Amino acid sequence: MTTITLIEGDGIGPEVAQATRCVVDALGAPIEWEVLEAGLPAIEAHGTPLPAHVLESIRRNKIALKGPVTTPVGTGFRSVNVTLRQELELFASVRPCRLFDGVPSRFDVVDLVVVRENTEDLYEGVEFEMGSKEATKLRGYLDYMHGFKIRRDAGISLKPISVTATNAIVHFAFDYAKRHRRRKVTLGHKANIMRFSDGLWLDTALEVEKGYRDAGFEAVQVDELAMVLAWHPEELDVIVLPNLYGDIISDLCAGLIGGLGFAPGMNLGNEHAVFEPTHGSAPDIAGRGIANPIAMILSAELMLDHLGLTAEATRLGRAVRAVLGSGKIRTADMKGEGEPSTTSEVADALVAAVEG
Numbered sequence: 001m002t003t004i005t006l007i008e009g010d011g012i013g014p015e016v017a018q019a020t021r022c023v024v025d026a027l028g029a030p031i032e033w034e035v036l037e038a039g040l041p042a043i044e045a046h047g048t049p050l051p052a053h054v055l056e057s058i059r060r061n062k063i064a065l066k067g068p069v070t071t072p073v074g075t076g077f078r079s080v081n082v083t084l085r086q087e088l089e090l091f092a093s094v095r096p097c098r099l100f101d102g103v104p105s106r107f108d109v110v111d112l113v114v115v116r117e118n119t120e121d122l123y124e125g126v127e128f129e130m131g132s133k134e135a136t137k138l139r140g141y142l143d144y145m146h147g148f149k150i151r152r153d154a155g156i157s158l159k160p161i162s163v164t165a166t167n168a169i170v171h172f173a174f175d176y177a178k179r180h181r182r183r184k185v186t187l188g189h190k191a192n193i194m195r196f197s198d199g200l201w202l203d204t205a206l207e208v209e210k211g212y213r214d215a216g217f218e219a220v221q222v223d224e225l226a227m228v229l230a231w232h233p234e235e236l237d238v239i240v241l242p243n244l245y246g247d248i249i250s251d252l253c254a255g256l257i258g259g260l261g262f263a264p265g266m267n268l269g270n271e272h273a274v275f276e277p278t279h280g281s282a283p284d285i286a287g288r289g290i291a292n293p294i295a296m297i298l299s300a301e302l303m304l305d306h307l308g309l310t311a312e313a314t315r316l317g318r319a320v321r322a323v324l325g326s327g328k329i330r331t332a333d334m335k336g337e338g339e340p341s342t343t344s345e346v347a348d349a350l351v352a353a354v355e356g
Protein backbone atom coordinates (compact mmCIF):
# COMPACT_ATOMS: atom_id res chain seq x y z
CA MET A 1 0.00 0.00 0.00
CA THR A 2 1.27 3.46 -0.88
CA THR A 3 0.03 6.35 1.25
CA ILE A 4 -0.80 9.50 -0.69
CA THR A 5 -1.46 12.89 0.87
CA LEU A 6 -4.83 14.02 -0.52
CA ILE A 7 -5.56 17.74 -0.33
CA GLU A 8 -9.04 18.56 -1.57
CA GLY A 9 -8.44 22.33 -1.65
CA ASP A 10 -11.24 24.88 -1.79
CA GLY A 11 -13.78 26.26 -4.29
CA ILE A 12 -14.53 23.38 -6.68
CA GLY A 13 -11.58 21.47 -5.12
CA PRO A 14 -13.60 19.19 -2.80
CA GLU A 15 -16.07 18.36 -5.60
CA VAL A 16 -13.43 17.33 -8.14
CA ALA A 17 -11.24 15.68 -5.49
CA GLN A 18 -14.06 13.47 -4.20
CA ALA A 19 -14.98 12.45 -7.74
CA THR A 20 -11.33 11.59 -8.40
CA ARG A 21 -11.06 9.57 -5.23
CA CYS A 22 -14.16 7.51 -6.16
CA VAL A 23 -12.75 6.71 -9.59
CA VAL A 24 -9.24 5.83 -8.31
CA ASP A 25 -10.71 3.68 -5.52
CA ALA A 26 -12.82 1.84 -8.13
CA LEU A 27 -9.59 0.83 -9.87
CA GLY A 28 -8.60 -1.11 -6.75
CA ALA A 29 -5.14 0.48 -6.80
CA PRO A 30 -2.97 -0.30 -3.75
CA ILE A 31 -3.33 3.23 -2.41
CA GLU A 32 -4.48 4.67 0.87
CA TRP A 33 -5.26 8.33 1.38
CA GLU A 34 -4.13 10.67 4.12
CA VAL A 35 -6.70 13.44 3.73
CA LEU A 36 -5.58 16.91 4.91
CA GLU A 37 -6.78 20.46 4.48
CA ALA A 38 -5.08 23.40 2.79
CA GLY A 39 -6.40 26.73 1.55
CA LEU A 40 -9.53 28.37 2.92
CA PRO A 41 -10.64 25.47 5.21
CA ALA A 42 -7.12 25.36 6.71
CA ILE A 43 -7.21 29.12 7.38
CA GLU A 44 -10.45 28.58 9.34
CA ALA A 45 -9.16 25.54 11.24
CA HIS A 46 -5.47 26.40 11.73
CA GLY A 47 -5.08 30.10 10.91
CA THR A 48 -2.83 29.41 7.91
CA PRO A 49 -3.51 28.10 4.38
CA LEU A 50 -0.61 25.64 4.56
CA PRO A 51 -0.25 24.20 8.07
CA ALA A 52 3.13 22.64 8.94
CA HIS A 53 1.59 19.16 9.37
CA VAL A 54 0.40 19.22 5.73
CA LEU A 55 3.89 19.97 4.46
CA GLU A 56 5.26 17.30 6.81
CA SER A 57 2.77 14.74 5.44
CA ILE A 58 3.89 15.37 1.85
CA ARG A 59 7.55 15.22 2.89
CA ARG A 60 6.84 11.84 4.53
CA ASN A 61 4.61 10.32 1.82
CA LYS A 62 6.59 11.93 -1.00
CA ILE A 63 3.45 12.06 -3.19
CA ALA A 64 0.39 14.30 -2.97
CA LEU A 65 -2.75 14.62 -5.04
CA LYS A 66 -4.08 18.11 -4.69
CA GLY A 67 -7.18 20.05 -5.69
CA PRO A 68 -7.05 23.77 -6.44
CA VAL A 69 -6.36 26.15 -3.57
CA THR A 70 -7.24 29.85 -3.54
CA THR A 71 -4.72 32.44 -2.46
CA PRO A 72 -6.91 35.03 -0.71
CA VAL A 73 -5.89 38.49 -1.95
CA GLY A 74 -4.83 41.04 0.66
CA THR A 75 -4.56 38.60 3.61
CA GLY A 76 -0.77 38.57 3.64
CA PHE A 77 -0.65 34.78 3.07
CA ARG A 78 1.72 33.46 0.44
CA SER A 79 0.32 31.31 -2.33
CA VAL A 80 0.07 27.67 -1.19
CA ASN A 81 1.02 26.48 -4.67
CA VAL A 82 4.14 28.63 -4.86
CA THR A 83 5.14 27.74 -1.27
CA LEU A 84 4.76 24.01 -1.94
CA ARG A 85 6.84 24.23 -5.10
CA GLN A 86 9.61 26.11 -3.33
CA GLU A 87 9.59 24.15 -0.03
CA LEU A 88 9.57 20.75 -1.74
CA GLU A 89 11.87 21.87 -4.54
CA LEU A 90 9.33 20.84 -7.16
CA PHE A 91 11.35 22.40 -9.93
CA ALA A 92 9.39 21.01 -12.89
CA SER A 93 5.74 21.51 -13.70
CA VAL A 94 4.51 19.18 -16.43
CA ARG A 95 1.17 19.84 -18.13
CA PRO A 96 0.17 17.43 -20.87
CA CYS A 97 -2.52 18.85 -23.17
CA ARG A 98 -4.21 16.26 -25.29
CA LEU A 99 -7.47 16.64 -27.18
CA PHE A 100 -9.93 13.79 -26.54
CA ASP A 101 -12.53 12.55 -29.00
CA GLY A 102 -15.90 13.89 -27.89
CA VAL A 103 -14.52 17.19 -26.58
CA PRO A 104 -15.28 20.14 -28.86
CA SER A 105 -12.25 22.14 -29.99
CA ARG A 106 -11.24 24.29 -32.96
CA PHE A 107 -8.60 21.68 -33.81
CA ASP A 108 -8.64 18.02 -34.84
CA VAL A 109 -5.43 16.96 -33.13
CA VAL A 110 -3.65 18.52 -30.17
CA ASP A 111 -1.10 16.51 -28.22
CA LEU A 112 1.57 18.56 -26.53
CA VAL A 113 3.25 18.93 -23.16
CA VAL A 114 4.18 22.16 -21.40
CA VAL A 115 7.22 21.85 -19.11
CA ARG A 116 7.40 24.88 -16.87
CA GLU A 117 10.28 25.93 -14.59
CA ASN A 118 8.70 26.18 -11.19
CA THR A 119 11.06 27.83 -8.73
CA GLU A 120 12.22 31.22 -9.91
CA ASP A 121 11.52 34.02 -12.43
CA LEU A 122 8.91 36.61 -11.41
CA TYR A 123 7.38 34.05 -9.05
CA GLU A 124 10.32 34.22 -6.66
CA GLY A 125 8.51 36.95 -4.79
CA VAL A 126 11.31 39.54 -4.78
CA GLU A 127 9.04 42.57 -4.87
CA PHE A 128 9.12 46.20 -3.79
CA GLU A 129 5.90 48.09 -3.15
CA MET A 130 5.36 51.42 -4.86
CA GLY A 131 6.42 54.27 -2.54
CA SER A 132 7.99 51.95 0.08
CA LYS A 133 11.34 52.82 1.70
CA GLU A 134 12.88 49.78 0.01
CA ALA A 135 11.56 50.73 -3.44
CA THR A 136 12.86 54.28 -3.02
CA LYS A 137 16.29 52.98 -1.96
CA LEU A 138 16.44 50.54 -4.87
CA ARG A 139 15.43 53.23 -7.35
CA GLY A 140 18.12 55.53 -5.92
CA TYR A 141 20.76 52.80 -6.15
CA LEU A 142 19.85 51.89 -9.73
CA ASP A 143 19.95 55.52 -10.78
CA TYR A 144 23.25 56.27 -8.99
CA MET A 145 25.07 53.10 -10.07
CA HIS A 146 23.67 52.48 -13.53
CA GLY A 147 21.67 55.51 -14.61
CA PHE A 148 18.48 53.43 -14.71
CA LYS A 149 15.50 55.74 -14.20
CA ILE A 150 12.49 54.08 -12.66
CA ARG A 151 9.32 56.11 -12.12
CA ARG A 152 8.60 57.20 -8.56
CA ASP A 153 5.10 55.66 -8.78
CA ALA A 154 6.32 52.24 -9.95
CA GLY A 155 6.11 48.96 -8.06
CA ILE A 156 9.03 46.65 -8.78
CA SER A 157 9.20 42.85 -9.20
CA LEU A 158 12.49 41.15 -9.98
CA LYS A 159 12.99 38.35 -12.46
CA PRO A 160 15.90 36.11 -11.43
CA ILE A 161 16.80 33.34 -13.89
CA SER A 162 19.78 31.17 -12.93
CA VAL A 163 22.03 28.76 -14.80
CA THR A 164 21.31 26.16 -12.09
CA ALA A 165 17.52 26.19 -12.49
CA THR A 166 17.69 26.49 -16.29
CA ASN A 167 20.08 23.54 -16.54
CA ALA A 168 17.78 21.44 -14.36
CA ILE A 169 14.57 22.18 -16.28
CA VAL A 170 16.06 21.91 -19.77
CA HIS A 171 17.70 18.56 -18.93
CA PHE A 172 14.35 17.48 -17.49
CA ALA A 173 12.51 18.48 -20.69
CA PHE A 174 14.91 16.55 -22.94
CA ASP A 175 14.84 13.48 -20.65
CA TYR A 176 11.03 13.66 -20.51
CA ALA A 177 10.84 13.89 -24.32
CA LYS A 178 13.11 10.86 -24.68
CA ARG A 179 11.23 8.77 -22.09
CA HIS A 180 7.87 9.56 -23.68
CA ARG A 181 9.11 9.19 -27.27
CA ARG A 182 8.35 12.80 -28.11
CA ARG A 183 9.84 14.14 -31.33
CA LYS A 184 10.82 17.70 -30.46
CA VAL A 185 11.58 20.14 -27.65
CA THR A 186 10.66 23.80 -28.24
CA LEU A 187 12.20 26.37 -25.91
CA GLY A 188 10.35 29.67 -25.47
CA HIS A 189 12.20 32.87 -24.56
CA LYS A 190 12.34 36.62 -25.00
CA ALA A 191 16.12 36.89 -25.10
CA ASN A 192 16.13 39.91 -27.42
CA ILE A 193 14.46 42.04 -24.72
CA MET A 194 15.65 40.49 -21.42
CA ARG A 195 19.25 39.76 -22.31
CA PHE A 196 20.48 38.86 -18.83
CA SER A 197 17.54 36.70 -17.70
CA ASP A 198 15.99 35.20 -20.87
CA GLY A 199 19.34 35.59 -22.65
CA LEU A 200 20.98 33.42 -19.99
CA TRP A 201 18.04 30.98 -20.19
CA LEU A 202 18.58 30.64 -23.96
CA ASP A 203 22.39 30.37 -23.82
CA THR A 204 22.23 27.77 -21.05
CA ALA A 205 19.65 25.74 -22.98
CA LEU A 206 21.79 25.83 -26.13
CA GLU A 207 24.67 24.34 -24.09
CA VAL A 208 22.42 21.61 -22.64
CA GLU A 209 21.07 20.82 -26.10
CA LYS A 210 24.55 19.81 -27.29
CA GLY A 211 24.17 16.70 -25.13
CA TYR A 212 20.91 15.71 -26.83
CA ARG A 213 21.76 15.97 -30.49
CA ASP A 214 19.50 13.04 -31.45
CA ALA A 215 16.43 14.98 -30.23
CA GLY A 216 14.60 17.63 -32.25
CA PHE A 217 15.08 21.13 -30.84
CA GLU A 218 14.13 24.70 -31.63
CA ALA A 219 14.24 27.96 -29.70
CA VAL A 220 11.50 30.47 -30.48
CA GLN A 221 10.40 33.77 -29.03
CA VAL A 222 7.47 33.30 -26.72
CA ASP A 223 5.24 35.71 -28.66
CA GLU A 224 5.85 33.72 -31.85
CA LEU A 225 5.18 30.54 -29.88
CA ALA A 226 1.77 31.91 -28.85
CA MET A 227 0.96 32.60 -32.50
CA VAL A 228 1.98 29.11 -33.66
CA LEU A 229 -0.05 27.54 -30.83
CA ALA A 230 -3.16 29.42 -31.84
CA TRP A 231 -2.66 28.61 -35.51
CA HIS A 232 -0.88 25.25 -35.93
CA PRO A 233 -0.65 23.54 -32.52
CA GLU A 234 0.16 20.22 -34.24
CA GLU A 235 3.63 21.64 -35.01
CA LEU A 236 4.51 21.60 -31.30
CA ASP A 237 5.35 18.75 -28.99
CA VAL A 238 7.26 19.37 -25.71
CA ILE A 239 7.46 23.08 -24.87
CA VAL A 240 9.87 24.21 -22.14
CA LEU A 241 9.35 27.63 -20.58
CA PRO A 242 10.41 29.81 -17.65
CA ASN A 243 7.86 30.15 -14.86
CA LEU A 244 5.64 33.05 -15.94
CA TYR A 245 5.48 32.23 -19.67
CA GLY A 246 4.79 28.64 -18.60
CA ASP A 247 1.81 29.74 -16.54
CA ILE A 248 0.30 31.75 -19.38
CA ILE A 249 1.05 29.29 -22.18
CA SER A 250 -0.34 26.33 -20.22
CA ASP A 251 -3.73 28.06 -19.93
CA LEU A 252 -3.55 28.84 -23.64
CA CYS A 253 -2.87 25.14 -24.32
CA ALA A 254 -5.78 24.15 -22.08
CA GLY A 255 -7.95 26.33 -24.34
CA LEU A 256 -6.82 24.28 -27.35
CA ILE A 257 -8.10 21.03 -25.84
CA GLY A 258 -11.53 22.20 -24.76
CA GLY A 259 -10.72 24.14 -21.61
CA LEU A 260 -9.18 23.99 -18.14
CA GLY A 261 -11.46 21.10 -17.20
CA PHE A 262 -9.30 18.77 -19.33
CA ALA A 263 -5.79 19.93 -18.40
CA PRO A 264 -3.97 17.83 -15.78
CA GLY A 265 -0.64 18.64 -14.20
CA MET A 266 2.18 17.44 -12.00
CA ASN A 267 4.93 19.19 -10.10
CA LEU A 268 8.06 17.12 -9.78
CA GLY A 269 11.21 17.41 -7.73
CA ASN A 270 14.00 14.93 -7.14
CA GLU A 271 12.23 13.57 -4.06
CA HIS A 272 8.62 14.71 -4.07
CA ALA A 273 5.75 15.00 -6.51
CA VAL A 274 2.46 16.89 -6.29
CA PHE A 275 -0.24 16.10 -8.85
CA GLU A 276 -2.89 18.74 -9.49
CA PRO A 277 -5.14 20.07 -12.25
CA THR A 278 -4.04 23.23 -14.08
CA HIS A 279 -7.29 25.01 -13.21
CA GLY A 280 -7.88 27.17 -10.15
CA SER A 281 -10.67 26.94 -7.59
CA ALA A 282 -13.31 28.46 -9.94
CA PRO A 283 -15.33 30.16 -7.17
CA ASP A 284 -18.00 31.18 -9.72
CA ILE A 285 -19.22 27.57 -10.01
CA ALA A 286 -18.15 26.18 -6.61
CA GLY A 287 -20.77 24.22 -4.67
CA ARG A 288 -23.06 23.76 -7.67
CA GLY A 289 -21.96 20.21 -8.47
CA ILE A 290 -21.14 21.04 -12.10
CA ALA A 291 -17.33 21.27 -12.00
CA ASN A 292 -15.56 19.08 -14.53
CA PRO A 293 -13.45 16.55 -12.58
CA ILE A 294 -11.58 15.22 -15.63
CA ALA A 295 -8.49 17.44 -15.17
CA MET A 296 -8.00 16.14 -11.64
CA ILE A 297 -8.79 12.56 -12.70
CA LEU A 298 -6.16 12.83 -15.45
CA SER A 299 -3.75 14.20 -12.81
CA ALA A 300 -4.44 11.02 -10.82
CA GLU A 301 -3.63 9.00 -13.96
CA LEU A 302 -0.26 10.78 -14.12
CA MET A 303 0.23 9.95 -10.43
CA LEU A 304 -0.51 6.24 -10.96
CA ASP A 305 1.94 6.17 -13.82
CA HIS A 306 4.56 7.92 -11.68
CA LEU A 307 4.01 5.31 -8.95
CA GLY A 308 4.66 2.54 -11.48
CA LEU A 309 1.01 1.43 -11.32
CA THR A 310 0.99 1.23 -15.09
CA ALA A 311 -1.94 -1.17 -15.47
CA GLU A 312 -4.19 1.03 -13.30
CA ALA A 313 -3.05 4.20 -15.11
CA THR A 314 -3.78 2.56 -18.47
CA ARG A 315 -7.25 1.43 -17.34
CA LEU A 316 -8.04 4.90 -16.09
CA GLY A 317 -6.85 6.58 -19.31
CA ARG A 318 -8.88 4.10 -21.36
CA ALA A 319 -12.00 4.79 -19.24
CA VAL A 320 -11.65 8.56 -19.72
CA ARG A 321 -11.30 8.12 -23.48
CA ALA A 322 -14.29 5.76 -23.65
CA VAL A 323 -16.57 7.98 -21.56
CA LEU A 324 -15.69 11.19 -23.40
CA GLY A 325 -15.73 9.42 -26.77
CA SER A 326 -19.22 8.05 -26.13
CA GLY A 327 -20.51 11.63 -26.29
CA LYS A 328 -22.81 10.96 -23.31
CA ILE A 329 -20.96 13.29 -21.00
CA ARG A 330 -21.09 17.04 -21.55
CA THR A 331 -19.77 19.10 -18.65
CA ALA A 332 -20.69 22.75 -18.15
CA ASP A 333 -17.33 23.93 -19.48
CA MET A 334 -17.95 22.04 -22.77
CA LYS A 335 -20.91 24.40 -23.38
CA GLY A 336 -23.51 23.12 -25.88
CA GLU A 337 -27.27 22.53 -25.63
CA GLY A 338 -29.34 21.24 -22.71
CA GLU A 339 -28.54 20.47 -19.09
CA PRO A 340 -24.83 19.84 -18.44
CA SER A 341 -23.62 16.63 -16.79
CA THR A 342 -22.94 16.94 -13.08
CA THR A 343 -19.61 16.16 -11.42
CA SER A 344 -21.05 13.00 -9.91
CA GLU A 345 -22.51 11.84 -13.23
CA VAL A 346 -19.02 12.06 -14.73
CA ALA A 347 -17.59 10.16 -11.75
CA ASP A 348 -20.30 7.46 -11.98
CA ALA A 349 -19.71 6.99 -15.71
CA LEU A 350 -15.98 6.61 -15.10
CA VAL A 351 -16.48 4.20 -12.20
CA ALA A 352 -18.71 2.08 -14.46
CA ALA A 353 -16.10 2.21 -17.23
CA VAL A 354 -13.17 1.16 -15.03
CA GLU A 355 -15.21 -1.61 -13.42
CA GLY A 356 -16.71 -2.79 -16.72
Ligand code: ATP
Pocket residue numbers: 012016260261278279280281282283284285290291292293295332333
Ligand atom coordinates in the same frame (compact mmCIF):
# COMPACT_ATOMS: atom_id res chain seq x y z
P1 ATP B 1 -6.09 30.79 -10.75
O1 ATP B 1 -5.78 32.23 -10.57
O2 ATP B 1 -5.93 29.97 -9.53
O3 ATP B 1 -5.45 30.17 -11.97
P2 ATP B 1 -8.57 31.58 -11.98
O4 ATP B 1 -9.68 32.13 -11.15
O5 ATP B 1 -7.76 32.47 -12.85
O6 ATP B 1 -7.65 30.70 -11.03
P3 ATP B 1 -9.74 29.16 -12.72
O7 ATP B 1 -10.36 29.06 -11.39
O8 ATP B 1 -8.69 28.17 -13.07
O9 ATP B 1 -9.15 30.57 -12.97
O10 ATP B 1 -10.84 29.04 -13.83
C1 ATP B 1 -11.34 30.09 -14.67
C2 ATP B 1 -12.76 29.75 -15.06
O11 ATP B 1 -12.79 28.53 -15.81
C3 ATP B 1 -13.58 29.45 -13.82
O12 ATP B 1 -14.10 30.63 -13.32
C4 ATP B 1 -14.62 28.47 -14.32
O13 ATP B 1 -15.73 29.13 -14.85
C5 ATP B 1 -13.88 27.71 -15.41
N1 ATP B 1 -13.34 26.44 -14.89
C6 ATP B 1 -12.11 26.21 -14.36
N2 ATP B 1 -11.96 24.93 -13.99
C7 ATP B 1 -13.14 24.33 -14.27
C8 ATP B 1 -13.63 23.00 -14.11
N3 ATP B 1 -12.87 22.02 -13.58
N4 ATP B 1 -14.89 22.74 -14.49
C9 ATP B 1 -15.67 23.70 -15.03
N5 ATP B 1 -15.27 24.96 -15.21
C10 ATP B 1 -14.01 25.29 -14.84
